[in-house]
Amino acid sequence: MFLTPEIIAIYTLNIIFLFFSIFAFIISINIVMHWNVNRTDERQYGLEKKSILVATIIKFIFILKLPLFIFFVFTANKISGVITGAMCAAGVVNSISFGLWLFVFKILNLFIFGFWIALHNMDTKDEQLSLTKLKFSIFIVAFMLLVIEIIYEISFFSSLNIDKIVSCCGTLFSVASSSSFSFIFNIPSSIAIGFFYLIFSLLVVFSFLKNEPLFLVINIIFFITALISLILFFGTYIYELPTHHCPYCFLQQEYYYVGYLLYITLFIGTFSGISGSILSMLNRKNRKDFYKKSLLFNSIYVAIVTAYPIVYYIKNGVWL
Amino acid sequence: MIECKNITKIFNQNRHNEQIALKNINLKIKKNELTVLRGASGSGKSTLLSLIAALSRPTKGEIIVDGKRVSKMLENSTAMFRRENIGFIFQKYNLISTLNSYENIILPTIPSNPNEKELTRHVDTLLEMFSITNKKESLVKNLSGGEQQRVAIARSLINNPKIIIADEPTANLDKKLSLEFIKTMQKLKQQNRTIIIATHDPLFFNLNFCDNIIEMKDGHI
């Protein structure tokens, strides 16, 4: 086991999160069981006050989780210097069998916590607080997911082993790999790219149609196809190496940290699309500006990834 | 506009220091009326006012203000209700003494993130109206009692409330300033506001523009 300062920081924050979220969890169960706007007793008024505490706690956790995600990648990158064979975060994350799951949970939880806050903001504008029960039921699920993530994270760092030689991203993200990623390498990249642009055009169309369910679904699909096409195709142009498919390396300085820009725009774009659509379905009066926001950020993402192969082609006159 | 039905307020219920502050109060105040609540100290005037403003909830009974059942509202909504409907002038003014007049006056508007230009214009008219323009930047603790009083009135008007609630507004003022205050109230009434004043100052007891005088005694009307 390792005890670097970074890991201690992550542990400390996890303990704080755990403490507060358990607190919030208990209150949430109470609210789900006893909340009734028509009741006018002390308990109902007490629950209302407690619900504000829970919301504050959730906002606190979410606001920290955003930069912590980046910090986690930073830390994994740094540890890669110590683990033989690992060249970037990918090697470190994949040196543990559930490393990938940790990542999936991290992203999922960011989406869910972000969505919860958006839902909460909508709810507090309503005098009857009619979404309160739903809101806290969602938090009960979110709490479980958070606990799973924290358990994964703690066991992840404590089972890192510096003596083990791991594969670097070059072999992890390749056709020959047997990792959980490998299935995507069976997709021909031309199909993946075609699909990616097709989904994006549908996203553009749906954002003008302003149909929430369609927009919701297309955003989810867009998120997945964007990641797949990034690994299969666009990534290789960022590295200018036809065989390098790693989705972490471009978070490093050599590539001007472009990965952060890509992931952040993709996150904002799809997040506002997904959460905006759901909120709109729940409440017809919800503002419709999420279409524009989602379209804007997703387009920025598409523009950046598209620019890489085009610039490469202009400079070199050939495709990779 | 304001309706109280069978209001009872008991403090520290079921404890040794139980205190019945209001008993079975029924009350109706129409829009644009000026009401004076009179009664000795401890008769329950302030308690009644705080119930109407939804600062606390009655033990029994119901209060309806402007069609809203404020006695049953959730805390969040009561804040919004006060912000939008009620202007407060407190017994001890309750200004924040380490802030200046301007900062005190804008306090009620801060949470709704006001537009800077409109706010400044509004504050300036109020300062003008109460002739305290030259005290705009002075700390409240350095103002005289009368000036503090006027800052407090200006603050109660900054949100353009329909209802103005004043609790013993003239307790710390001399006769001249009290008369001035009464004139201001008359003006406010002309602007179609509903006003409730709790006081035991005899100056208020035979005003010609006063619509109701409600006499309180030991929590009764």
Add this chain to the structure above:
Amino acid sequence: MKINHYLIGFAISSLFRRDAKSFFIIFIFTSLIFLLSSILFISNSIKEELFITLDSLPQITVQKLQAGRHANIEISRVDKLLKLNGVQSAIPRVWGYYYFENAGVNFSIVGIDSFDKQYKKNFEELVENIDFDELEKNDSMIVGEGVKEILSQNYYKDFFNFVKADGELKKIKISSVFKSSTVLESNDIILMPKNLVLDIFGMSKLKVTDIVLEVANPQEIPTISQKIKNLFPDTRVITNSDLRVSYQNIFDYKSGMFLALFVVSAFTFFMIIYDKASGLSSEEKREIGVLKALGWKIDDIIKIKFYEAFIVSFISFLLGIIVALFFVYILQAPLLRDIFMGYSRLKPAFELPFILDLQTIFLLFFLTIPIYIAAIIIPSWRVAIMNADEVMR
């Protein structure tokens, strides 16, 4: 969402209005952040310095293990190692630690040999400059500055009596002193001809301490070290990158220990803040009551408290880091750096190189500000839900 600058302004003004309290918290928090950042800065700098040193270390070191412990290795193995493909040079080294009881310090004695290519660039220059035969003939040595100082404190001005393995004394003259370059470790070094070292340590002439190899292509280091293992199963093969990893570990571990202590003090701090944030003066309570009566929601009050906390912690954060930068890089971290330099009093004779990376700032941020904010969540909420009807009394 538009930023409500009135709310922020109100938070700032309420900090100013309670300046004694704000100042107290900023002071404690700044000290805490200062301590933490100093520790991280020092450990980063020393790590950096060590890595520079490591770069000049041999790519591969071959040691013999006997009964699981380091033993001297046969000199005959040098030729066999040289025959391996890719090995450019193999140099036998003779060195060891000599404990000088009077001063309670360890010297590193390194044997030099005019024929052997020197494995370390700094020594190379020295050996060229110095007349080797002279040293050999007169039984003399070259010492590092730190060694010279310790010896003269013990009245050895131009010679030193080594106690040999068999208990006899061996008198060796100090022929000259070499300047320690920036390198961390050269301060405690004594250079003398190999034969003298063998004599002092009572080692066989057929054996050496270890053998260091130079490899033409650094990429081949892992394969070559594997081959050596196969060739001599009784050896331990240490590569440059192994060392780097273990150094990094030692330092991460050391700063980790400090951090563990820090976390404890941070929780104490947490309690202080919790207490300060819960204990309100009646003036503050009245103020919050007034705000609520004027239509502020619970959320608005909590927001104010958060803004205050963020402003306080951010100011402390900046102050703490700036003071730490000054303390570590301009004052060269008196007191604190000794803890990191470890065992030998001879070690510290270099400047801490300046490094400040985003990652460390990030780390400092996560270790401090969230803890502060977490400490005020519940007290702020408690304050915000207080009944407002008190203001009518």
